[in-house]
Amino acid sequence: MTLKSSPLSFTVNGKPVGPIDVPDDMMLLDVLHEYLGLTGSRMACGQGICHACAVILDGPGGPREIRSCITGAHFFANKSIRTVEGHAERDAQGNVVRLSPVQQAFIEHFSFQCGYCTPGFVTAATVLVERLKTAPVARRDLEAAIDKAMGQHICRCTGYVRYFEAVRDLVLATPGLVKG
Amino acid sequence: MSPRLRRFALATAVVVGIAAAGALAVMAGLFERSVVEASADAPLTPQQMKGLVERGRYLARAADCAACHTAPGGAPLAGGLAFPMPFGTLYATNITPDAETGIGRWTRAQFQRALRDGVAPRGHLYPAMPYVSYRQLTANDTDAIYAYVMSRPPIRQENRANSFPFDYVRPTLAFWNLLNLPARGFVPDTTRPNDWNRGKYLVDALGHCGECHTPRDLTLGMIAQRYLQGTRIENVDAPDVTPTGLLRMGFDAAALARYLPAGTGPQGVMNFSMYDVVHNSTRWLTKDDAAAMATYLTALQPMVSASLAAAPASTLPPAGRQTYLQLCSACHGVDGEGIAHVAPPMRTNASLRVSSPRNLLVVIADGLPERALPDGERYQAMPAFGHVLDDQQIADLATWLRGNWGGTSAAVRQVEVQAVRPKFP
Incomplete structure (x- = not known):
């Protein structure tokens, strides 16, 4: 198949990007790394298994996680995404002034060691927390909801329990995410 | 009662009596022929x-x-x-x-x-x-x-x-058997070689392939004239596995003899009910028996052509190609080559070559679980795209896939997509 490039415009972390010329078969992760200098989303398996590359797609159905290593960049034309670089509060110079609650919880719980999988876990946990704001779950269903939201993410330092506890504690400490 | 009326009543009673006796005789098994020897x-x-x-x-x-x-x-x-x-x-x-x-x-x-x-x-x-x-x-x-x-x-x-x-309809199955149960057991065709006969026995008697691959009539009996021509099983198609159907899917005898026990090959992966058939049954077949089944099923026809001509690109929907590049190509390859042990190739995939797009549409909409096959072969789970793509996008994708690699130029219609995904209204 002969491939060409096409102009791509989309929104990344609240800022409009493009139009930039992107090859038709290029995956989003490569565009983030090579064109936009956003290297926080990780390439690991490259085939959609590990979820280290996951970013947030903000659409009409609310935020959802999507794997950037197996989804073509042009799928995101005129759509809006958030990468791990877009979660913390920043000052006018772009310096981080405050981490997001999810990021802060992961640090307080010593959730990660090498940190390679962490951007994907931040993505999944953020989507979960935001979804619980609009659709809270019963307390007894919380563990299952966390498992469903994060269970596909792979961490080879085996930080699962600490990731899990961080998200559970954050959800329980945030008003309105759990009913009953 | 007049004598005429009496005669009529008597005649009616006799006819009804004979019919009732006949029905009872059928249900009592008087007309059933056993193939079991007295020994x-x-x-x-x-x-x-x-x-x-x-x-x-x-x-x-x-x-x-x-x-x-x-x-x-x-x-x-x-x-x-x-x-x-x-x-x-x-x-x-x-x-x-x-x-x-x-x-x-x-x-x-x-x-x-x-x-x-x-x-x-x-x-x-x-x-x-x-x-x-x-x-x-x-x-x-x-x-x-x-x-x-x-x-x-x-x-x-x-x-x-x-x-x-x-x-209590059980006894009435005797009637069903009169219609649908052959009188005799397996009769080898002496004009054919031994492996052909062994293959027929494995396909018809042991493997009972026709129970799913042969269409059934109104009584639910297998239609002999449409032997192995394929039919609908639950939500998917059991494909045509006559020599014509197998050739269309890309199987010659040698390829089929490898595919039956392996559950995978250039033609794709055994999915739906056949995934279990691989694990329970075909993986245990001896090489000779798998080869005999393939010999019989393909009737030793030579492959006409290993690859099918692509439909002209100008007739295929560009939206289908775009969707393929955006959502499929990372695993199935820009040129449909697939990734070993991850995702099967598309360019030789049987699902794109069969006459009906149904199974392809079901897989696109519902995805597939990960697959573990004999000899350590495995494939990754395929995500479901039923909630990502609308009916027209799926139809365009299927049309493009089938036209580009499956040798089928007929456009897949939205209604065909709707038919397979009641889950995503």
């Missing part, structure tokens, strides 16, 4: 039984008894698998040798009659049991399966009662 009445000696067990194990796998008689997560051969039918639910029975709840008390002749005549000690079997196919089993092979089944650990598990409103 089966003599029990096998314990030594004979012991000697048959290993061959029986092989044959029970080739006949895929476990497909129905072992429920998922259940004890082997203890039954319990549900068959939801429009008129109620049938449950597969316990065929372990437990005397109370299984078939431990069955004699050699009773086992033969059940498999080859469809009549168990307690009455007619429902044709969900493929006795129309097993009728072609040889007496020796049936004995071997009997010996194997009787050597299994007895499992005490009561059969679940079928939820049919009228379980």
Whole structure:
């Protein structure tokens, strides 16, 4: 198949990007790394298994996680995404002034060691927390909801329990995410 | 009553009487022809039984008894698998040798009659049991399966009662058998070589392939004229596996002989019900038997062409190609080459080459679980795209795939997509 490039415009972390010329078969992760200098989303398996590359797609159905290593960049034309670089509060110079609650919880719980999988876990946990704001779950269903939201993410330092506890504690400490 | 009226009443009574007697005679089995020889009445000696067990194990796998008689997560051969039918639910029975709840008390002749005549000690079997196919089993092979089944650990598990409103329709199955049960068992074709006959026996008698791949008529009997031409099973198509259908999918005898036990090849991966068939049955076939099945099924036709001509790109929807590049190409390859042990190739995939796009559409909409196949081969789970793509996007993708690699230029229509995904209204 002969491939060409096409102009791509989309929104990344609240800022409009493009139009930039992107090859038709290029995956989003490569565009983030090579064109936009956003290297926080990780390439690991490259085939959609590990979820280290996951970013947030903000659409009409609310935020959802999507794997950037197996989804073509042009799928995101005129759509809006958030990468791990877009979660913390920043000052006018772009310096981080405050981490997001999810990021802060992961640090307080010593959730990660090498940190390679962490951007994907931040993505999944953020989507979960935001979804619980609009659709809270019963307390007894919380563990299952966390498992469903994060269970596909792979961490080879085996930080699962600490990731899990961080998200559970954050959800329980945030008003309105759990009913009953 | 006038004499004329009396004569009429008498004649009517005689006709009705004869019809009733005829019906009773049918239900009593007077017209049923058993293919079981009288010699089966003599029990096998314990030594004979012991000697048959290993061959029986092989044959029970080739006949895929476990497909129905072992429920998922259940004890082997203890039954319990549900068959939801429009008129109620049938449950597969316990065929372990437990005397109370299984078939431990069955004699050699009773086992033969059940498999080859469809009549168990307690009455007619429902044709969900493929006795129309097993009728072609040889007496020796049936004995071997009997010996194997009787050597299994007895499992005490009561059969679940079928939820049919009228379980007393059982005797009427004698009528069904008159229509649909062949009079004779397997008759080798002496004009054909031995491996062809062995293949036919494996396909028709043991493998009972026609039970899913041959369309059924209104009585639910297999239509002989449409033997193995493919039909709908639940939500998907059991494809046409006549020589023409197999060639269209990209199988010659050698390729099919490899595909049956491996469950995968350039043509893709055995999915849906056939995934279980690989694990329960075809992976255990000897090389010779797999080759014989392939020889018979392909009728030794040479492959006309290894690859199909692509439809002209100008006739294919550009949106389909875009969707492929955006959502499929990372795993299935920009050129449809796939990734070994991750995702099968598209450019040689049988699902794109069959006449109906249904199975392709089901997979695009619902995705597939990860697959573990013989010899350590595996494939990754495929995500579902039913909630990502709308009907027209899926139709365009399927049209482009089938046109580009499947040699099919007919456009897939939105209604065909809607038909396979009631789950995503």
